[in-house]
Amino acid sequence: MELRQLEAFAAVMSTGSITGAAKLLARSQPAITRLVQELEAEIGYALFARNGPRVTPTDQGFLLHEEAERALSGLRRIHERAVEIARGDAQPLLLAATSALSVGLLPLALKRVEQNTGPSPIQLRTASPEHVVHAVLSGAVQLGASSLPLEHKGLQMHWIGEVGCVAMLPQDDALAALSTVPLAALAQRRLITMSNPFRLRHRLDAVLAEAGRAPGRHHALIETNSSINAQALVRAGLGVAVLEPLTAIGASSDGLVIRPIDTHIPFFFGVITPQSRPLTTPVRALVEALLHTAATLPGFVQHDVAEHATLLQSAQAPLAK
Structure with missing residues (x-):
C-alpha cells in the first residue's frame, strides 16, 4: 500500500469524483483511476461504486477512509514538524477536547498561558470523549480535556472538576421567569440531550x-x-x-437564558496527558491554567484523581436537592 494510493483514495472521497481528485492533486484522471484500482486490487474489495463519471463510496470505502485520513494526517504532521525543526520553530501545543471544554474552558486557559509566555503555535481539535482519550493515548496530542470516565491505562490524569448542570431555555419560555427551575417541570417538557448513554446522559435519565x-x-x-x-x-x-454550564459560558447565548436546577446533577471532567511522555513546560503551564480557569466556574469543586471511581459511583446515588 503506497502513500500515493491513499492520497488518491482520500482525494476522491473528499471531492466526490475522479475529475475533482485529479485537479486537487494536480494529476491526470487516468493516473488517479489507476492508483485507486491498484489500491482496490491490493485490499481485495471495491472502494467505490462507479456509474459513468460519478463514483459513490461503498460501505467498506467509508470505513477505510477514516483510517486513511488519520494516517495521512499523521504523515502531514511529520512533514510540518520536520519543516518547523529546520526553521528552529517551537513545537506547537497539540490539544484535544470535547465541544463543551473547547469553548468554555480552553480559550480562557490558553489566554492565561499566553499572557505569561507570549504567543505560541496551537492546534486544537474538538472530538467526542472517546476520541479525546484515543488521541492522548496514541500520542497524537499532548493534552486532552474531557468528561469522565477517564481512568485508562496509559493516561496521567491531573485533576478532576465538578460543576452542576443548568437548564438552558429560550428567553420567552415560561420557565425562564423562575430563578431556579424545578426538575419536575423539565421532566414534562421536550428535552434536548446528549446521545452518549455512558456519560452525562446516563445521570440525566436517572x-x-x-x-x-x-x-x-x-x-x-x-x-x-x-x-x-x-x-x-x-x-x-x-x-x-x-x-x-461550560457551553453557555463559552458560546453566544443570545436569545437564551441559563437557570440553575433545584436538583444537583453533577458534570465531572478532567485533564489528561500521555503517561509515557514527560510534561513539557508549556503543557504543565496549561494544566495549571485550566485548573485556575475552572476554579472560577460557579459552584466548581476540585477532586483528587484518586476519587475517580468513587465519583462515578456517587453519581448513581439518591438525588441531592
Whole structure:
C-alpha cells in the first residue's frame, strides 16, 4: 500500500469524483483511476461504486477512509514538524477536547498561558470523549480535556472538576421567569440531550426517572453528540436542554437564558496527558491554567484523581436537592 494510493483514495472521497481528485492533486484522471484500482486490487474489495463519471463510496470505502485520513494526517504532521525543526520553530501545543471544554474552558486557559509566555503555535481539535482519550493515548496530542470516565491505562490524569448542570431555555419560555427551575417541570417538557448513554446522559435519565418522567415520553427527545448543537436547537425553539454550564459560558447565548436546577446533577471532567511522555513546560503551564480557569466556574469543586471511581459511583446515588 503506497502513500500515493491513499492520497488518491482520500482525494476522491473528499471531492466526490475522479475529475475533482485529479485537479486537487494536480494529476491526470487516468493516473488517479489507476492508483485507486491498484489500491482496490491490493485490499481485495471495491472502494467505490462507479456509474459513468460519478463514483459513490461503498460501505467498506467509508470505513477505510477514516483510517486513511488519520494516517495521512499523521504523515502531514511529520512533514510540518520536520519543516518547523529546520526553521528552529517551537513545537506547537497539540490539544484535544470535547465541544463543551473547547469553548468554555480552553480559550480562557490558553489566554492565561499566553499572557505569561507570549504567543505560541496551537492546534486544537474538538472530538467526542472517546476520541479525546484515543488521541492522548496514541500520542497524537499532548493534552486532552474531557468528561469522565477517564481512568485508562496509559493516561496521567491531573485533576478532576465538578460543576452542576443548568437548564438552558429560550428567553420567552415560561420557565425562564423562575430563578431556579424545578426538575419536575423539565421532566414534562421536550428535552434536548446528549446521545452518549455512558456519560452525562446516563445521570440525566436517572434523575428524570426519579422526577416522574414517563418512559413513553422519551420519543420526544432530541439527541445530539455536541453541546453546541444542543444550544443551537434550544435557540431554534425546539425544546429545553439540561447541560453543563461550560457551553453557555463559552458560546453566544443570545436569545437564551441559563437557570440553575433545584436538583444537583453533577458534570465531572478532567485533564489528561500521555503517561509515557514527560510534561513539557508549556503543557504543565496549561494544566495549571485550566485548573485556575475552572476554579472560577460557579459552584466548581476540585477532586483528587484518586476519587475517580468513587465519583462515578456517587453519581448513581439518591438525588441531592
